[in-house]
Amino acid sequence: MRTSFKWMSLAAATALMVSLAACGNSDKEGTNTTDNGSTSTDKAENVTITFQNIYPDPNTPSYKIAHQIGDQYTKDHPNVKIEWDSLNTDQQKLKLKTQAASKEVPDITIVNPAAQMKDFVDAGLFAPLNDMLDQNGLKDTFQEGILDFYSFDNNVYALPDGNNVGVMFYNKKLFEQAGISAPPATFEELIEDVKTLKSKGITPMVTGEKDTWTGSFLFMNVLLRTNNGPGFLSDVAAGTKTFNDPAFVEAVDSFEKLVQAGAFQDGATSMDYNAGESLFKTGKAAMYYMGTWATGAIDQSDVGADVGVFKFPTVNGKGNADEYMLAPGSAFAISANSKHLQATKDFLNYFMLQYPKVSFDQKNAISVAQKVDGDFAAAGYSALQMEVAGLKGAVKGGDLSFDNTMNPATSQAHLTSIQNLFVQQVDPASVAKEHQSAFEANK
Numbered sequence: 001m002r003t004s005f006k007w008m009s010l011a012a013a014t015a016l017m018v019s020l021a022a023c024g025n026s027d028k029e030g031t032n033t034t035d036n037g038s039t040s041t042d043k044a045e046n047v048t049i050t051f052q053n054i055y056p057d058p059n060t061p062s063y064k065i066a067h068q069i070g071d072q073y074t075k076d077h078p079n080v081k082i083e084w085d086s087l088n089t090d091q092q093k094l095k096l097k098t099q100a101a102s103k104e105v106p107d108i109t110i111v112n113p114a115a116q117m118k119d120f121v122d123a124g125l126f127a128p129l130n131d132m133l134d135q136n137g138l139k140d141t142f143q144e145g146i147l148d149f150y151s152f153d154n155n156v157y158a159l160p161d162g163n164n165v166g167v168m169f170y171n172k173k174l175f176e177q178a179g180i181s182a183p184p185a186t187f188e189e190l191i192e193d194v195k196t197l198k199s200k201g202i203t204p205m206v207t208g209e210k211d212t213w214t215g216s217f218l219f220m221n222v223l224l225r226t227n228n229g230p231g232f233l234s235d236v237a238a239g240t241k242t243f244n245d246p247a248f249v250e251a252v253d254s255f256e257k258l259v260q261a262g263a264f265q266d267g268a269t270s271m272d273y274n275a276g277e278s279l280f281k282t283g284k285a286a287m288y289y290m291g292t293w294a295t296g297a298i299d300q301s302d303v304g305a306d307v308g309v310f311k312f313p314t315v316n317g318k319g320n321a322d323e324y325m326l327a328p329g330s331a332f333a334i335s336a337n338s339k340h341l342q343a344t345k346d347f348l349n350y351f352m353l354q355y356p357k358v359s360f361d362q363k364n365a366i367s368v369a370q371k372v373d374g375d376f377a378a379a380g381y382s383a384l385q386m387e388v389a390g391l392k393g394a395v396k397g398g399d400l401s402f403d404n405t406m407n408p409a410t411s412q413a414h415l416t417s418i419q420n421l422f423v424q425q426v427d428p429a430s431v432a433k434e435h436q437s438a439f440e441a442n443k
Contacts, residue, residue: 044079047343050106052085052094054330056272061296061364064163068362069354073347078346088272089210089330100125104334107344111158112148113328114404115411118332121152127336128155132345138352143368149328159352160369162329164291165313165395166221167388169298173306174202174286183310185321187225187254190313194263197286204261206285208276209268209422212415216402217325217420218289221312223251223399225319230399233406236439243435252428254315256421269422291327295388296364309387322396330371366392406439413438 017324051070056300069081085106087095092110099105105125111117120126133139133156139147143163148242150158163352170183178200184190194204209215227247235241265271265279280288281301288294300305311321332351338344340428352370359365360374363381364391376389403411417434419425 013156013206027309027359028370044077045340046079046081047340048081049108049340049344049347050083050085052087052092052096052106052109054087054089054110056086056088056299059297059300060308061300061359061362062293064356065355065362065364066351067425068358069311069351072354073350078237080343082347088211088274089213090272096120101199103337104192105337107335107338108348109330109335110115110330111150111333113158113160113164113406114400115406115408117150117158117331117333118152118405119408121157125336126157126333127338127341127345128157129334129345131160131421132349135349136353138349141353141356143369143371146328146369148301150331158331158333159348160329160331161355162293162327162367163290164327164329164367165392165398166217166289166291166325166327167309167391168312169280169288169290169294169307169309170309171280171283171286171303171306173303174283178202178286181306185311186317187222187258187315188311190255190270191261194258194261198262198329200299203265203279203285205263205287205289206265206276206279207268207289208271208273209264209419210270210275212419213401214273214276214290214402215418216415217291217327219251219255220399220402221289221325222255222315223248224325225312225315226250226254228318229320229321230397233399233402237443239407243432248435249428250316250363252426252431255288255418256425256428259421263423283346291325292367292392293327293329294361295366295385299363299382299384304382307384309384309391311391320396322394324395324398326395326400328399328400329367407442409437409442410439414440418420 006054033314037249054068055066057063074080074082096105096109100123103125111120146163147156150156150160174197178197180193180196184395197204198398207214207218224230232241232247235244265285268276271376277288277294277297279285281298281303283303298304312324332348334341334348356365356368356370356372359368360372360379363385364377365372365374366381368384376386402414406414416437419429
């Protein structure tokens with residue numbers, strides 16, 4: 001499996017075409033393809049498709065997009081019912097693990113790329129989707145190389161909703177209130193801004209660290225800088241480095257300085273992703289580090305007009321700000337044991353064909369994993385959306401998250417260790433040793 005692909009530039013995003021029309025094809029179980037990529041079943045048996053997802057908030061663009069597409073499909077196919085199982089990210093991960101243990105995976109579920117989905121694939125729980133990708137030209141709608149993150153042994157097992165990078169969103173109005181004229185370009189400046197904001201009674205940053213991946217995602221961007229570029233985890237896996245390496249110890253030390261400076265809201269470890277993001281969207285914090293998938297929801301929030309975005313800064317003079325935490329999106333997988341496998345594939349084929357167009361119409365297409373037909377500026381996309389698109393157009397590479405790279409047991413030890421840094425100050429060298437012990441025990 002390749003681990004790199006061409007990131008969508010702003011020019012490409014406004015020019016590339018998605019082919020949403022195909023006709024005359026036929027597939028299994030007596031289904032015929034219609035002009036909009038949907039299918040009609042000759043012998044229309046009543047079907048309920050369970051769609052497990054991570055869109056629990058009806059106010060977010062992601063929820064609206066999914067339900068708009070699903071509602072249209074069921075309107076066109078009265079025999080099909082979509083049963084939505086909407087959870088926050090960590091709840092969904094835990095529930096899927098339980099379901100996988102009993103081989104009762106929903107018809108459609110959410111998985112993350114690479115290492116996080118490998119065990120499910122190895123257990124034979126997901127259906128290969130190559131045949132469905134060939135239907136209606138769906139495969140050609142995806143950006144170059146993005147499907148590699150969801151492929152094993154030449155089979156694609158999930159279809160991503162996004163192609164994202166980690167950025168720092170900031171509230172310009174709160175920065176101005178604190179007397180900060182520009183976002184920080186170095187980690188040292190970031191620490192100073194945190195202290196300044198704190199002194200003015202403004203919460204500097206928010207995170208939903210009850211969902212432990214959020215803190216890890218931020219920490220890994222620090223490591224990307226202290227390592228002077230990507231590849232640290234790959235080097236550990238290859239045996240050319242260990243977690244005791246100075247770059248990792250320095251990353252822990254720097255991250256702890258951010259925490260000890262009072263960067264995060266009180267009770268960060270008791271708030272999940274949605275609660276943490278809500279604090280930023282309601283103007284209760286100045287900064288929020290997250291993947292660009294959050295752009296649409298932030299843009300449509302109370303503070304959207306006041307929000308800008310900046311690259312994660314250099315750390316101790318190290319790193320390239322145009323290298324990012326890469327976040328090929330969560331993806332839709334189909335249960336290999338679905339009682340109505342073809343009907344589920346037909347629906348997901350339709351869903352993904354419609355996804356870029358509906359996302360564009362909902363002002364949420366900046367970070368989709370598919371090619372987009374449309375001019376963002378002419379369509380009225382906001383200054384924030386265009387700023388994010390501009391950053392993405394200049395990406396020079398980066399790293400995947402820890403839990404998308406390492407095996408699950410080592411990843412869990414890492415997530416717990418980083419969460420602990422929000423609670424207490426720990427010797428960075430001991431954190432490194434803790435990681436190395438977990439890696440050696442589980443490699």
